Amino acid sequence: MMKSAQVVKALSALAQPTRLAIFRLLVVRGVDGMAAGQIADKLKVSPANLSFHVKTLTHAGLISQRLDGRFVYYAANFTAMNNMLAYLTENCCAGTACELENKQC
Amino acid sequence: MMKSAQVVKALSALAQPTRLAIFRLLVVRGVDGMAAGQIADKLKVSPANLSFHVKTLTHAGLISQRLDGRFVYYAANFTAMNNMLAYLTENCCAGTACELENKQC
DNA sequence: TTGTTGTTTTAATAATTGTTTAACAATAGA
């Protein structure tokens, strides 16, 4: 079970174009992740700006850090992401079967 | 397919304690939704404040409005929610089978 | 019409957030 404040923090972290792009890139990358410099190059943001944003994502628990020499690798935290998604649909339609054509509800 | 800017708008809308609470309440409520005043009472926020926040959620496409006499009913837009959730997990792990124990990836 | 209920809008203020530049640390290789 996730706390509301934690979810707000995660949503806030994703609610910014650069950070959303970083996170999506890392979701596609999978468990190996990607070095800070590679991410910055790919998304065309300055190193300082990238550092600022990955810090926010890290504090929100959405990505994790792995050091390797001079490189800092970041990877998506899939568990945190799934907990957040689950929170949004929790007890949807009060548990009754929905007449909606989607999977979540 | 959803545009990045649209997703940022939806995430921003949810990234606030009162609005997250409003949305979750409406997700549980289902298609019938809930009147503005009822929501305000339940969440203990002023009518003006509630109006401000539902406006943000409506502009983000996450909830819809239905007028009934003097009452204004709000209901969660499940399609918009699911599109947003799908965007976050799109092309997860580059499409390879993940060794993770969760459903999303 | 007049009053009452339900909701939204406006304006003012306070707080938070994002970007840029420059400086700083740590590692790797010559």
Add this chain to the structure above:
DNA sequence: TCTATTGTTAAACAATTATTAAAACAACAA
């Protein structure tokens, strides 16, 4: 050691966002 590479931090500024109180509006009832 010296130098280049990789990444983070700090400070300043601009822009956005949330809250409050007051006023306005809209629908209904007496």
